[in-house]
Amino acid sequence: MSATLLLILRLVMASALYAFLGWAVYTLWWDMKRQTELINARRVPEITVITDIEGESRSYNFSVTELVIGRDQTCDLNLDVNTVSAEHARLSYHHRNWWVEDLRSRNGTLLNLELVTTPAILVSGDELQLGQVLLKISINEEPRDLPNSGS
Secondary structure, eight states, X not given: OHHHHHHHHHHHHHHHHHHHHHHHHHHHHHHHHHXXXXXXXXXXXXXEEEEEETXXXXXXXXXXXXXXXXXXTTSSEEOOOTTXXXXXXXXXXXXXXXXXXXXXXXXXXXXXXXXXXXXXXXXXXXXXXXXXXXXXXXXXXXXXXXXXXXX
C-alpha cells in the first residue's frame, strides 16, 4: 500500500509541477501580448499644413511623427521660396503634442507672430511664418496609428 501511495503522490506532484509551468508560460504570454497592444496603441494625430504663397492656398496632410519644412527638395514639405531656408523648420510629434523647432534659418520662424527660439508646442489654428510664407496648422484630434519604425 505504501508503494501505491508513493506512486500517487509522485503523480500528483508531477501534475502540480506541470500545471505551475503551464500557468507561468500562459502568464508570460498574456503579459507580452498586453505590452504589444499598449505599444501599438500609441497614435499620432494627423497634421494639416495650409500654405499661402502669392495668394495661392494649398493643403498638405501628414501622418508621420516628424516633418521638415524648407526649400530643399529632400524636405517633407518643399516650399520653393527664396525667403525660406533649405531646411527651415521641423514639426515633430512627441510627448503627446506637436512641436515646432527652428532649424537655424536665416529669416527665422514665427509662431503666431512670435519668434521661435526654442521648441514650442503647436495647437490647431496656429500660424507659422517661414520667411515670407504663412502656414496655418490644423491638427486632427482623431489620432492615426504610428508608422512602423522599421519601414
